Amino acid sequence: MTQLTMKVTTAKGYDETVExxxxxxxxxxxGVLTEIDIKATLKTKLDVDVEPQVILGACRPQLAHAALQADPSIAALLPCNVVVRADGDxxxxxAFDPQAMTAMAPDAAVELRDIAADARARLQGALETVENA
Known part of the structure; x- marks a missing residue:
């Protein structure tokens, strides 16, 4: 099975890492289309305290459009979620690994392969920038 996420860890602080x-x-x-502040949401809805965590909904319109052309149901997997969370120090x-969508949409897997590879390479590059900063 395809790994669902790609992950890096940094010693930088949470706020600095989000930026x-x-x-x-x-x-x-x-571009970041959506932002969900998990810490604030859980505090408001459940009155629980958790480490800071945010989900950023990242989208590259050209790739999203191409993926939707291959399989309109891919919309349920868009945008690409990127999570930043504090974990102690x-x-x-x-980030969601875009290659996982080829496993989730087998009828369009051939059409999605290049799109997923492009999105994955871009996200991997962004993660490496964070890790090496």
């Missing part, structure tokens, strides 16, 4: 991830995604051609950055 670095945003910049790295932008440099890779992605480290910060973890984890």
């Amino acid at each position: 670095l991830v945003r910049a790295s995604l932008g440099d890779a051609g992605f 480290r910060t973890v950055v984890e």
Whole structure:
């Protein structure tokens, strides 16, 4: 089975990492369409305290359009989620691996292969930028 995520860890602080991830995604051609603050949401809805964590919905419109042309049901997997979470004295950055969509859409796997590879390479580059910063 295809791994569902790609992950890096950094010693940088959470807030600094969130900003670095945003910049790295932008440099890779992605925009952030959505943002979910998990810490704030769980505090508001359940009155529980958790480490800071945010889900950034990253999108590269050209790739999203091509994927939707191959299989309109791919919309359920868009945008690409990138998670930044505090983990003690480290910060973890984890992104959905676009290659997993080829396993989830077997009828369009051939058409999606190049799209997924492009998205994966861009996300991997953004993660490596964060890891090496």
